[in-house]
Amino acid sequence: MVIDFSTFYDLPREIARIMDEASRPLLISQRRSAYPLVNLAEDQDSYFVDLEMPGVDAGKVELTLTERNLTVQGERPAQAGRFYRQERGAGSFQRIITLGAPVDKDKVTARYADGILRITLPKAEAVKPRKISISAQD
Amino acid sequence: MSDDIQKTTQELPAFVPATDIVEQEDGFHIYMDMPGVPKESLAIDLQENEVAIEGFSSYAAPAGAKAHHAEFGAGRFVRTFSLSDAVDRGRIKAVLKDGVLNLFLPKAEAVKPRKITIQSV
Numbered sequence: 001m002v003i004d005f006s007t008f009y010d011l012p013r014e015i016a017r018i019m020d021e022a023s024r025p026l027l028i029s030q031r032r033s034a035y036p037l038v039n040l041a042e043d044q045d046s047y048f049v050d051l052e053m054p055g056v057d058a059g060k061v062e063l064t065l066t067e068r069n070l071t072v073q074g075e076r077p078a079q080a081g082r083f084y085r086q087e088r089g090a091g092s093f094q095r096i097i098t099l100g101a102p103v104d105k106d107k108v109t110a111r112y113a114d115g116i117l118r119i120t121l122p123k124a125e126a127v128k129p130r131k132i133s134i135s136a137q138d
Numbered sequence: 139m140s141d142d143i144q145k146t147t148q149e150l151p152a153f154v155p156a157t158d159i160v161e162q163e164d165g166f167h168i169y170m171d172m173p174g175v176p177k178e179s180l181a182i183d184l185q186e187n188e189v190a191i192e193g194f195s196s197y198a199a200p201a202g203a204k205a206h207h208a209e210f211g212a213g214r215f216v217r218t219f220s221l222s223d224a225v226d227r228g229r230i231k232a233v234l235k236d237g238v239l240n241l242f243l244p245k246a247e248a249v250k251p252r253k254i255t256i257q258s259v
Binding site for chain 1: 152154156157158159160161162166167169171172173174175176197199200202203204205206207208209210211218235236237238
């Protein structure tokens with residue numbers, strides 16, 4: 001045997017892991033059920049969608065933008081061989097993100113680095129905040 | 139100043155990275171999900187019969203943006219494995235690509251299967 005798989009070998013770490021999971025903030029509620037994990041942020045000009053999907057071929061990830069939804073589809077390749085331990089999921093995945101306001105479809109950009117995909121969706125001109133100048137009437 | 143940095147990294151939540159251990163023809167591969175970890179923040183320590191892997195995710199939300207929903211963040215990935223003598227330590231290789239670490243542990247020549255020729259007397 002090459003690697004030690006003894007259940008109790010990692011016991012202190014296992015306990016730390018269980019405690020860690022119990023103390024995780026409720027904000028991170030979908031941790032187990034959804035893949036990939038998503039972070040959403042917004043500034044004045046854009047929406048930012050960050051997806052945690054390590055080991056994915058960025059060229060094969062499909063992003064579809066409709067009026068209200070952004071759909072992310074992709075596939076995580078499976079490894080071949082004899083498994084001693086398998087914790088990483090493989091197969092195709094999809095996640096739909098609902099956008100709160102219209103975005104400028106032509107200016108959407110996506111960048112994949114270190115296993116994290118960041119999609120920047122500039123807001124449509126119509127919904128950007130703007131200053132309104134008041135014209136005084138005498 | 140350096141104390142401050144030390145403190146910050148210590149306070150990052152520690153995760154046990156999801157790991158596959160696969161035996162292939164050339165040896166053993168340990169695949170580890172470490173999203174957000176650049177090559178510079180990954181340390182692999184081989185000591186006697188233990189290999190310790192530690193990586194820091196430098197993930198940060200876009201600067202100046204307001205977060206609405208968060209399912210992941212920056213963190214520290216830590217995991218340790220013990221190796222047997224079947225691994226050729228001198229030829230261990232590590233590749234980090236797209237947030238996945240591939241640690242290759244080749245089998246030592248001594249344990250590779252081989253045919254034994256029968257000598258006639």
